[in-house]
Amino acid sequence: MNQLADLRKDYTQASLDEGSVCKDPFQQFEIWLNEALKAQLPEPNAMVLSTVGFDGSPSSRVVLIKGVDSQGIVFFSNYQSVKGRQIAQNPKASLLFFWPELERQVRIEGLLERVSAEESDAYFHSRPLESRIGAWASAQSEPISSREALAKAFEDFRQELGPQPPRPDHWGGYRLAPHRFEFWQGRPSRLHDRIEFRIDSSDTSESSNAQRLWAIRRLSP
Numbered sequence: 598m599n600q601l602a603d604l605r606k607d608y609t610q611a612s613l614d615e616g617s618v619c620k621d622p623f624q625q626f627e628i629w630l631n632e633a634l635k636a637q638l639p640e641p642n643a644m645v646l647s648t649v650g651f652d653g654s655p656s657s658r659v660v661l662i663k664g665v666d667s668q669g670i671v672f673f674s675n676y677q678s679v680k681g682r683q684i685a686q687n688p689k690a691s692l693l694f695f696w697p698e699l700e701r702q703v704r705i706e707g708l709l710e711r712v713s714a715e716e717s718d719a720y721f722h723s724r725p726l727e728s729r730i731g732a733w734a735s736a737q738s739e740p741i742s743s744r745e746a747l748a749k750a751f752e753d754f755r756q757e758l759g760p761q762p763p764r765p766d767h768w769g770g771y772r773l774a775p776h777r778f779e780f781w782q783g784r785p786s787r788l789h790d791r792i793e794f795r796i797d798s799s800d801t802s803e804s805s806n807a808q809r810l811w812a813i814r815r816l817s818p
């Protein structure tokens with residue numbers, strides 16, 4: 598434990614300023630995501646998805662970002678998994694990226710909805726065959742008797758579905774429509790930069806999140 602208490606890193610690489618940050622948080626996010634991709638970080642596309650459990654407790658796991666546009670952030674999963682059932686009951690969620698080599702964290706909060714069947718089909722059919730069979734073979738989050746039982750289910754589906762398996766109805770995408778972003782850049786002496794974007798609550802128009810005005814403010818580290 599002493600070792601843990603002594604672990605300390607000073608953050609010195611970069612800064613983030615409310616004057617120079619993009620006015621559109623999606624643009625700012627894409628810049629940072631591209632920098633994480635360019636820096637060849639291990640799994641820069643991994644993000645922690647937190648959902649609301651059935652009893653209101655938080656529930657977190659890693660998923661992979663598969664797309665981002667002005668409507669939101671997309672990932673794919675099993676609609677009948679624990680997270681899928683939680684989302685059906687409560688669509689509030691947060692996403693968290695941590696890119697330690699860049700001394701950056703991004704927090705995104707919003708509401709989840711399923712992407713269209715066409716969007717799920719397009720992504721499903723771009724996946725390697727084994728992953729497509731796996732989507733059939735894994736009743737994600739359910740208990741299974743053994744590793745062998747999983748391997749057998751995989752083989753059985755491989756035989757049954759052939760080389761062009763359709764997308765199972767229980768598998769597809771979600772899009773998080775954000776109402777809050779926070780960009781964190783580590784700085785020396787723990788005086789980190791935290792720039793928050795929130796949808797301006799005075800903007801009551803019918804426009805989508807993407808077209809709304811974002812209020813920007815600096816938060817204390």
Ligand SMILES: Cc1cc2nc3c(=O)[nH]c(=O)nc-3n(C[C@H](O)[C@H](O)[C@H](O)COP(=O)(O)O)c2cc1C
Pocket residue numbers: 640643657658659660661662672673674675678679680681737738
């Ligand atoms: C690096 C990494 C990437 C993952 N990507 C996904 C993903 O894109 N979709 C997914 O459903 N699960 C993904 N998982 C597995 C989830 O973390 C989790 O185990 C699974 O979705 C079941 O979660 P649930 O029981 O809370 O529904 C990934 C795990 C790791 C460590």
